[in-house]
Amino acid sequence: MAVVIDIDDPADPRVADFRDLNNADRRPDLPGGKGLVIAEGVVVVQRMLTSRFTPSALLGVGKRYEQLTDDLAGVDLPYYRASAEVMAEIVGFHLNRGVLAAARRPAELSAAQVLTGARTVAVLEGVNDHENIGSIFRNAAGLGADAVLFGDRCSDPLYRRAVRVSMGHVLRIPFATLPPFPEGLNLLRDNGFQIIALTPNPKADTLATAMTGERVALLLGAEGPGLTEETMSASDIRARIPMTPGTDSLNVATAAAMAFYERVRAQ
Amino acid sequence: MAVVIDIDDPADPRVADFRDLNNADRRPDLPGGKGLVIAEGVVVVQRMLTSRFTPSALLGVGKRYEQLTDDLAGVDLPYYRASAEVMAEIVGFHLNRGVLAAARRPAELSAAQVLTGARTVAVLEGVNDHENIGSIFRNAAGLGADAVLFGDRCSDPLYRRAVRVSMGHVLRIPFATLPPFPEGLNLLRDNGFQIIALTPNPKADTLATAMTGERVALLLGAEGPGLTEETMSASDIRARIPMTPGTDSLNVATAAAMAFYERVRAQ
Structure with missing residues (x-):
């Protein structure tokens, strides 16, 4: 007590x-x-x-x-x-x-630990806004995504603002840092994940069509720059959220929520 | 010039x-x-x-x-x-x-003006956070929703913070104030809208199943309290986003994004 x-x-x-x-x-x-x-x-x-x-x-x-x-x-x-x-x-x-x-910070989990048993994971690249990171964890918790993996140039998910915006879910949804890409992506592929790169490109397949894997890894880049071309090329498929031409890209946490939603919508 | x-x-x-x-x-x-x-x-x-x-x-x-x-x-x-x-x-x-x-503020549009030609509209009740209102407009613009209707106890969408968070889309997506409910909802019904109340209730149909109308009005309440029971009862159907038990409800703008996404996901 x-x-x-x-x-x-x-x-x-x-x-x-x-x-x-x-x-x-x-x-x-x-x-x-x-x-x-x-x-x-x-x-x-x-x-x-x-x-x-x-x-x-x-x-x-x-x-x-x-x-x-x-x-x-x-x-x-x-x-x-x-x-x-x-x-x-x-x-x-x-x-x-x-x-x-x-x-105190405990030791970081390894990517292998975090991927065990996971069906849906978000993989972030260049997401350097604490509020967006917090929101991604909140949305992952709400919509049943299993883990968050960090690629290059992301902010610290344990920063106070991220913890608060996540409603504490950053403490519960497991996360880990991936080796630099493309090695980090190969680790996902070796574990049987379909690697889906989210893009605003109107020529890409819709998320609804592209997402076919039993295990899926959803690659998300920062609002604005998006994913690097190298990362896109190293993915299995590019997928888009159907968007109105001439509008801005969606907030990255909102895009993540839609991808998570697509996984559970019929449940 | x-x-x-x-x-x-x-x-x-x-x-x-x-x-x-x-x-x-x-x-x-x-x-x-x-x-x-x-x-x-x-x-x-x-x-x-x-x-x-x-x-x-x-x-x-x-x-x-x-x-x-x-x-x-x-x-x-x-x-x-x-x-x-x-x-x-x-x-x-x-x-x-x-x-x-x-x-300067121009005259408000009427609900009838805003509904003309609209297929997908968000209807807000008690959404009193300017940032959430701004995000709803941004998401509506990105995902092809046509208009936003305000019910009771909502904040001013033209407040500077709302304009900024919307990325200016509050200036472009038409909006209007509805008459008090249930009269306001009857106006939607008379215009052929299926009135869908979003709820976290696990007994409700999923959004994917419930949303069958050619024209749909998506009723959204504030994070936390949600829609009033009177408003729920006056809707045509209650619908849920499939959520993990024991988590918090989603942010209202995120919930709106998922409902808008459900309308366009196969496009």
Whole structure:
């Protein structure tokens, strides 16, 4: 059971993991980055508690502790209880979700681990927007996609903003980094995945026609530049979402959602 | 052809429409609201210039004028040219898109006008997040939905943030306000629309099965509360997107995208 410890002094060393939160969740290799994974709000904290990201402590107001009592019954960690004002001084800004949990980063999963048993995976290239990455995990969770694989030039999925936008699903949907392409794609192919490159190109087959594999890997590039030509060429098939000519490409998380939806639409 | 007028003094009365931009785009019935429609950035300004929202003036840096030369060739309005610093003083914050256009609100379209010729429309109830509204218009434009109808308790689609997130498509996809439900829904029914209420309820038919009309109206509620029970009851059929149990409902703009996608997926 969590032990409640009241914190009145924002300088208390016991809450060091929550200090200066706008930098603390940076990757450990970046300036000021401690590489911590931060969960914000009751729902995301609940998801962290049942994930492989084991928090070392929580910081929150009393009311949130009450909401989390059942979730915290079986865990042995400190709940640092503070007023909203003291919390704001610790983290560096006013936080309206009222509770945080902080976990050290566990070892990354391997691509082989993540692919075991997976039927539908998203493979990202150059997706460097934390909000889009968070949304992709949220959509994957909602629509039954099994994993997310990272290719070149993607942002850190464990950044606080990505965790928050994913509603905590980044802590639950497994992810891994692929070897550089085309080797990374060959790994997928060797595991029997049909490799589908999403493109706005109107000459490509529709997603509905192109997606025929029992296991599918959906390659998604950043909004705007899309996938590199090398990656397109290394895919098994190019597929498009039918779009109105003259409009912008869809947001990458929305495109991912449609591809995931195409897999489950008849279920 | 647009006339270039250099502005050196942020207090110049000619740029009054762009002053204090964080309030100026509020609805005219709200404090400080002038009800202006503001387009930001080259792409959105281009879309405004070909829309029914006729700008009265533009304000931008010299470089953006050059990018817009062709678009401005046939129009008769002032381009107030200013440095980035002077622009920031006028609008009240630093604006990184470098160009703005301001239009007065034209009269609202009627629901009957908007429905003429439409095959796929989104009908929103209680969607009060400007970003979600903007995304719905962007997705409608990309995926060929024809119009957006507003029911009760929705936010203003012409708010600056909504215009920006829509990539300017809120200026192009027609929209109108429906009479209060169920009268508003009867108007759709009288026009031959199949009225489909989206729900996370696992007992409902899938969207793929439920959507059978030649003309369809897709009822969407806010993330979280969803549609009211009264509105659900007044629909023709309830339909679900197949979702993983225990996850959160999808973002409303993502749900809309999937419904629009279902209409065009085989095209």
